[in-house]
Structures are given as C-alpha cells and as structure tokens.
Amino acid sequence: MAKNTLDDYKKDQKDYSIDTSKKVRVGIIGTGWIAGDHIREYLKMPDVELVAVADLIDGKAEAFLKKNGAEGVKVYRTHKELIDNEKLDAVSVCTYNMQHAPCAIYALEHGVNVLLEKPMCVTMEEAEAIMKAEKKSGKIVSIGFQPRFNPNMQMIKKIVESGELGKIYHIIIGGGRRRGIPTPYGTTFIEKETGGLGALGDIGCYALDMVLNGMGYPKPLRVSGRTTDYFGKADDYKYKDVFGVDDFAIGFVRLENDLTIDFKTAWAMNVDSMGDTIIMGTKAGLKIPSSGHWGSIDAPLKLYRNIGDTAVETVIPMSKEPEEGVFYWKIRTFLDAVKYGGPAPVPTSQVIYNQAILSGVAESAKLGKEIEIVIPEI
Numbered sequence: 001m002a003k004n005t006l007d008d009y010k011k012d013q014k015d016y017s018i019d020t021s022k023k024v025r026v027g028i029i030g031t032g033w034i035a036g037d038h039i040r041e042y043l044k045m046p047d048v049e050l051v052a053v054a055d056l057i058d059g060k061a062e063a064f065l066k067k068n069g070a071e072g073v074k075v076y077r078t079h080k081e082l083i084d085n086e087k088l089d090a091v092s093v094c095t096y097n098m099q100h101a102p103c104a105i106y107a108l109e110h111g112v113n114v115l116l117e118k119p120m121c122v123t124m125e126e127a128e129a130i131m132k133a134e135k136k137s138g139k140i141v142s143i144g145f146q147p148r149f150n151p152n153m154q155m156i157k158k159i160v161e162s163g164e165l166g167k168i169y170h171i172i173i174g175g176g177r178r179r180g181i182p183t184p185y186g187t188t189f190i191e192k193e194t195g196g197l198g199a200l201g202d203i204g205c206y207a208l209d210m211v212l213n214g215m216g217y218p219k220p221l222r223v224s225g226r227t228t229d230y231f232g233k234a235d236d237y238k239y240k241d242v243f244g245v246d247d248f249a250i251g252f253v254r255l256e257n258d259l260t261i262d263f264k265t266a267w268a269m270n271v272d273s274m275g276d277t278i279i280m281g282t283k284a285g286l287k288i289p290s291s292g293h294w295g296s297i298d299a300p301l302k303l304y305r306n307i308g309d310t311a312v313e314t315v316i317p318m319s320k321e322p323e324e325g326v327f328y329w330k331i332r333t334f335l336d337a338v339k340y341g342g343p344a345p346v347p348t349s350q351v352i353y354n355q356a357i358l359s360g361v362a363e364s365a366k367l368g369k370e371i372e373i374v375i376p377e378i
C-alpha cells in the first residue's frame with residue numbers, strides 16, 4: 001500500500017523497510033537547479049535504478065552527472081529521445097514551467113509515471129491535457145510540493161480537521177519576498193517562453209497549496225486578479241530586457257462553501273512582508289507566520305479565540321522536520337506509489353484547483369475583470 005503522509009510512515013515505522021527486490025527504473029528530464037535535489041535523493045534509494053537523464057543544453061547533462069558522481073548513467077538531449085529509447089517506470093520532470101506539460105504528457109503516453117515539479121503547468125488547457133493523459137495511461141502524476149511532508153505544515157490540516165476553528169469563511173495569504181527575483185543559474189524563471197508565469201506560479205503555488213491542502217482543496221469558483229512587473233522592468237534591473245512575467249500578483253478568489261481567499265505573492269516589493277497567513281474561522285483564527293523561504297514554517301502557529309469575554313492565544317508547539325528532509329519524502333512517497341499502484345501522494349485532482357487559481361489570476365489580470373473558473377470534467 002502506498003503511503004501519502006509522514007504520519008502514514010510513522011505509524012508503522014518499525015516495520016517500514018524498502019523492498020529492494022523490485023527496482024524502479026527512473027529518468028530525469030531537465031538537469032538544472034532542482035534536478036540536483038532529485039538525483040541526490042534517487043541515488044540514496046536502494047530500490048532505484050537511475051537509467052538516464054536528458055537536457056536540451058549541450059554538455060549540461062554530462063556535467064550534472066559528473067557533479068553528482070553518477071557518470072555511466074545514459075544521457076539524451078530531449079525528453080522524447082529519453083522516453084523513446086529507454087524502458088522506464090518513472091520520470092522526474094525538472095524542466096522550466098513551459099515544458100512541464102509536453103514532457104509529462106509524452107511520458108504518460110508512453111506508460112511512464114511522472115513526478116512533476118511545481119507549479120503543475122502554466123495554463124488550464126495544459127492542466128486538462130495532463131489529467132486526460134494521466135487517466136488514459138492508468139499511470140500517476142504527483143506534483144512536487146515537498147512542504148506537504150513538513151509536520152508543521154501538516155499541523156495546519158490537523159487543526160482545520162479538528163473543527164477547532166469552526167466554520168472557515170476567509171483566508172488571507174501573506175508573505176512575499178522583499179528582493180528575490182530568481183535568477184540563480186540563468187533567466188529561465190523570468191522569460192515568458194520558459195517561465196510562463198512569474199512569482200504567481202513560482203511561489204504563489206506554494207502559498208496556495210499550504211492553505212488549500214489544509215482546507216481539503218475546496219473548489220474555486222471565481223477570481224479577480226492583477227499582476228505587475230515594476231521590479232523586473234525597472235531601468236536599473238540587469239535582466240529588464242528579457243523579463244517577461246509578473247513579479248507581483250494578487251487575487252480575490254471565491255470558492256465553494258462560502259469561502260474567500262485574499263491571495264498575494266511577490267518576488268520583489270518595498271516592504272519586508274505582506275503579513276502572515278491567516279485562516280479566519282467562527283470559533284478561532286489561525287495565524288501562520290510568514291517565512292523567509294518557501295516550504296517551511298520557522299515560527300509557531302498561533303490559535304486565537306475567546307473563552308467567554310477573555311481573548312486567548314494558544315501557541316502550537318513546533319515539530320521537528322523529518323531527519324531525512326522533506327525532499328526525501330517527496331521522492332519516497334512517489335516511488336512507493338509507483339511500486340504499489342498509487343494513489344499519487346500529491347494528486348493532480350487536487351492541484352488542478354491550485355492551477356485554476358494561478359491561471360485564473362493571470363487571465364483575469366489580462367482581461368481586467370473578474371472571471372469564472374471552469375474546472376474541466378476529466
């Protein structure tokens with residue numbers, strides 16, 4: 001049986017050992033920044049045979065293998081060459097956002113399970129095509145949200161499910177980066193042709209997954225969004241000529257069950273934070289402190305409520321991150337789902353709602369008005 005959460009593994013930790021009698025044949029598509037984390041974890045897994053990697057840029061995949069001590073693994077240029085020439089059980093799609101859908105769909109059409117980096121993709125048309133290919137193939141797609149394996153993130157869901165907050169009617173998402181347009185190894189995040197979406201897709205997707213997963217992924221209905229690019233296009237910004245995405249995005253989202261979300265995200269702004277994330281309930285409110293980096297909670301969650309006329313605050317004790325790290329568990333849960341027949345640890349059936357909000361904010365911003373969110377029937 002596949003396990004989807006850290007708790008599932010903890011329950012039978014004593015008995016849990018990796019069955020090495022069955023090897024999972026894995027490929028990695030795209031050998032840039034995040035692929036380094038994928039290969040590091042795959043090389044630790046005793047039940048993985050890393051078969052091949054691919055990258056469009058000449059020599060990049062070879063250098064990547066050398067750096068990670070994995071010379072001998074086969075190298076291809078494109079995702080198609082890799083998938084056409086090797087018999088694989090699974091691939092990690094570690095390409096820039098605009099190549100997520102073509103790579104994932106091609107893998108699924110060839111019977112290969114997919115660990116797809118976040119965000120799921122760029123447009124709702126792509127999301128629909130990925131889910132259709134997934135359904136047709138009978139394989140799984142899991143989206144690369146490693147914060148799901150952080151126990152403090154999991155606490156948000158536990159608190160919501162406990163009923164302590166009462167009816168949740170509004171969520172305010174805070175955070176954002178003061179200065180943090182990501183150009184660590186090039187400009188693939190900020191060019192339209194490769195990134196597709198800017199801060200909205202890059203870190204907005206994490207902020208949304210944190211609260212939507214906590215809430216059990218309610219369905220979004222309508223959104224009014226706005227995006228700007230004042231920092232990316234600033235006269236003194238060195239990449240202004242290639243900058244083609246948003247560096248700031250906001251959205252007011254109406255969801256089912258009388259819930260609204262005030263969503264905002266930024267790669268750059270002239271303030272240290274747009275505040276903490278707040279889940280507002282009729283019995284209590286939950287404050288999730290904004291963190292300097294994504295996917296972690298660096299300070300305790302706080303619960304606010306009244307006992308009679310007295311305002312009470314409860315500090316939720318912090319839990320330690322798993323010693324193997326959250327990335328290990330992102331890969332481990334995916335591999336177990338592949339070996340034991342699913343379900344995907346982070347399924348597309350949930351993340352399509354996240355994608356619908358991201359794509360909806362972008363679309364609404366372009367049109368300058370609120371739009372209806374249509375979730376396709378797959």
Ligand SMILES: NC(=O)c1ccc[n+]([C@@H]2O[C@H](COP(=O)([O-])OP(=O)(O)OC[C@H]3O[C@@H](n4cnc5c(N)ncnc54)[C@H](O)[C@@H]3O)[C@@H](O)[C@H]2O)c1
Nearest residue numbers: 030032033034055056078079094095096097099117118188
């Ligand atoms: N989960 C995380 O913590 C995390 C962190 C960083 C980035 N990401 C995500 O990972 C993805 C990649 O980010 P990155 O920083 O590694 O980007 P990157 O630009 O450093 O690397 C992407 C690589 O993919 C290659 N590529 C693109 N299309 C290809 C194709 N069809 N076939 C073969 N190679 C192809 C490019 O040549 C490039 O080398 C992005 O979607 C990003 O959002 C996730």
